Amino acid sequence: MLKHVFTSCFLLFIIHTAKAQLFPEHNYPTNYFRYPLDIPLKLNANFGEMRPNHFHMGLDLFTLRRENLPVYAPADGWISKVKVDPNGFGNAIYVSHPNGYTSLYCHMNTFPTKVLQAMKEGQYVKESWKGDVEFAKNQFPVKKGEFLAYSGNTGASAGPHVHYEIRRTEDDACLNALLFHRVYDVTPPDITKLAVYDRTKSTYEQTPKTLMLSRAAGGYSVPGGTITVNSEAVSFAIVATDRVTGVPNANGIFEALVYVDEEAISGFRVDGIDYLQTRYLNAHIDYRIKANGGSYYQHISPLPGDRLPIYFKKDDGLIHLDDTTTHQVKIVVKDANNNASTVRFQLKRSAWTSAATNVQKDSRYMLPNQINIFEQGDVQMVSSEKSFYDAFRLVYNYKTSATAFSNIHVMHSPTVPVHDSMMFRIKPNKEIPASARNRVIMIHNTKGKVVVERATLVKGWYEAKSRDFGEFWLEVDEVPPTITVAGVTDGGTVVAGSPITVTVADNKKAIYSFRAELDGQWLMFAGLGPVFRYKTDEYCPIGDHELKLRVEDEAGNVTERIIRFTRK
Numbered sequence: 001m002l003k004h005v006f007t008s009c010f011l012l013f014i015i016h017t018a019k020a021q022l023f024p025e026h027n028y029p030t031n032y033f034r035y036p037l038d039i040p041l042k043l044n045a046n047f048g049e050m051r052p053n054h055f056h057m058g059l060d061l062f063t064l065r066r067e068n069l070p071v072y073a074p075a076d077g078w079i080s081k082v083k084v085d086p087n088g089f090g091n092a093i094y095v096s097h098p099n100g101y102t103s104l105y106c107h108m109n110t111f112p113t114k115v116l117q118a119m120k121e122g123q124y125v126k127e128s129w130k131g132d133v134e135f136a137k138n139q140f141p142v143k144k145g146e147f148l149a150y151s152g153n154t155g156a157s158a159g160p161h162v163h164y165e166i167r168r169t170e171d172d173a174c175l176n177a178l179l180f181h182r183v184y185d186v187t188p189p190d191i192t193k194l195a196v197y198d199r200t201k202s203t204y205e206q207t208p209k210t211l212m213l214s215r216a217a218g219g220y221s222v223p224g225g226t227i228t229v230n231s232e233a234v235s236f237a238i239v240a241t242d243r244v245t246g247v248p249n250a251n252g253i254f255e256a257l258v259y260v261d262e263e264a265i266s267g268f269r270v271d272g273i274d275y276l277q278t279r280y281l282n283a284h285i286d287y288r289i290k291a292n293g294g295s296y297y298q299h300i301s302p303l304p305g306d307r308l309p310i311y312f313k314k315d316d317g318l319i320h321l322d323d324t325t326t327h328q329v330k331i332v333v334k335d336a337n338n339n340a341s342t343v344r345f346q347l348k349r350s351a352w353t354s355a356a357t358n359v360q361k362d363s364r365y366m367l368p369n370q371i372n373i374f375e376q377g378d379v380q381m382v383s384s385e386k387s388f389y390d391a392f393r394l395v396y397n398y399k400t401s402a403t404a405f406s407n408i409h410v411m412h413s414p415t416v417p418v419h420d421s422m423m424f425r426i427k428p429n430k431e432i433p434a435s436a437r438n439r440v441i442m443i444h445n446t447k448g449k450v451v452v453e454r455a456t457l458v459k460g461w462y463e464a465k466s467r468d469f470g471e472f473w474l475e476v477d478e479v480p481p482t483i484t485v486a487g488v489t490d491g492g493t494v495v496a497g498s499p500i501t502v503t504v505a506d507n508k509k510a511i512y513s514f515r516a517e518l519d520g521q522w523l524m525f526a527g528l529g530p531v532f533r534y535k536t537d538e539y540c541p542i543g544d545h546e547l548k549l550r551v552e553d554e555a556g557n558v559t560e561r562i563i564r565f566t567r568k
């Protein structure tokens with residue numbers, strides 16, 4: 001009897017240990033960081049929400065639909081970095097804290113004057129308006145609650161808000177900032193749809209069975225209560241959102257796990273994602289459904305080429321059905337406060353199963369986790385081992401073109417996502433004059449989005465990289481860009497604070513670089529193109545000056561302008 005009790009205790013211990021290890025446990029400090037705004041916490045978006053080609057990597061803090069709210073240091077530390085990122089973070093400020101975390105605030109309007117001055121000096125050292133300027137640990141120490149910045153709407157922002165992140169300083173891993181703050185939330189996630197995949201085939205080469213879920217006593221259920229499949233290996237994807245109690249916004253979920261007969265098979269938890277991995281969003285979702293205007297279905301069992309470290313998997317993470325008995329399935333979805341919703345249904349395999357795809361038998365199959373090469377006549381494509389997430393049979397076609405210097409190569413379909421760039425090589429089908437051989441560009445058209453890339457000549461082939469499938473062809477561009485200057489004229493004068501605006505234009509709308517020099521020294525113009533701005537400051541002292549502007553397009557055509565003027 002005593003022995004029996006011991007055995008039970010031992011078994012319980014094993015079960016508990018196994019359960020605790022589905023995902024790594026973190027004990028983040030929840031009382032260390034104060035909320036960085038002086039208004040109550042309200043989220044416009046949370047960590048792990050799905051966006052085009054990336055996960056949302058922070059918390060979007062509601063700022064009363066206004067700009068210029070003061071942002072305060074959430075804890076003691078030092079301002080370690082500022083960043084100008086016009087396509088993303090806008091003006092961002094980073095604070096490192098002695099407990100090993102860094103907090104950061106994006107889309108800011110402005111920083112304290114001493115920080116702005118040091119930032120400008122750093123930009124002049126780097127000769128770049130864009131990018132990071134780092135500060136020494138003792139340069140700008142801050143106390144908890146000290147003013148850091150005024151909020152705004154700079155960079156890729158659709159309205160005033162603060163994008164707030166917490167990262168592990170050591171490796172820059174981006175963590176779920178909600179795990180550092182206590183938020184009142186007792187509302188469980190909503191689960192609305194379920195997709196069923198036959199994983200003996202590529203997820204790209206099937207139309208999953210999709211089901212609308214309905215609320216039932218104690219959770220959600222599927223129509224009829226039973227899902228019957230004709231495959232020996234299946235997986236699920238779900239559409240689910242989460243809300244914080246009292247806030248109407250639908251945010252992303254934190255965790256999902258699928259259990260078969262009470263055994264955990266696969267799942268994910270978005271407690272941290274590295275910026276280098278955020279593009280795996282395209283593997284995590286059913287990309288084709290989303291690309292065709294559908295919902296964000298999140299795969300619970302990762303695709304073979306999905307290297308995100310957010311998953312738990314038992315073996316291959318798929319549900320294997322060796323016989324036709326009925327199994328009890330539940331999918332448990334949680335938010336960061338551990339509020340849970342559950343879908344329950346029965347899963348059964350039919351006696352007949354559809355034949356698995358043998359991808360190894362067909363050389364046109366592109367496979368995840370390996371280098372793939374496609375070659376035909378005057379076109380080549382080489383992937384990396386991280387280019388694809390699942391297998392697909394490459395479809396290739398071509399069209400002729402009167403104006404292009406090659407055929408128009410139609411490489412597969414943009415509904416298959418690409419992670420690492422593929423190298424494309426194209427042979428011209430018309431004689432390119434010797435003078436134009438270093439003015440060749442590869443045009444890449446994905447669903448109307450045109451990208452122009454400088455093409456490099458290697459052994460008779462022109463090559464360039466791309467991260468999308470679509471149409472590819474070669475063109476020759478010998479037309480240099482143009483420069484229009486406002487605010488200063490050759491032989492004219494300017495005064496302190498007066499703006500100089502440079503507008504550049506290119507026949508292919510592809511500016512490769514812009515550089516301004518004053519008396520041989522780099523001068524900081526702000527802007528992404530086609531408009532660059534400079535406001536006369538201490539870098540243009542009273543006296544005579546020579547402003548030299550240089551613009552280069554993607555094909556390598558260069559235009560230069562020299563303007564001599566006097567600063568009064």
Ligand SMILES: [Zn+2]
Binds near residue numbers: 045059162163
């Ligand atoms: Zn954001």
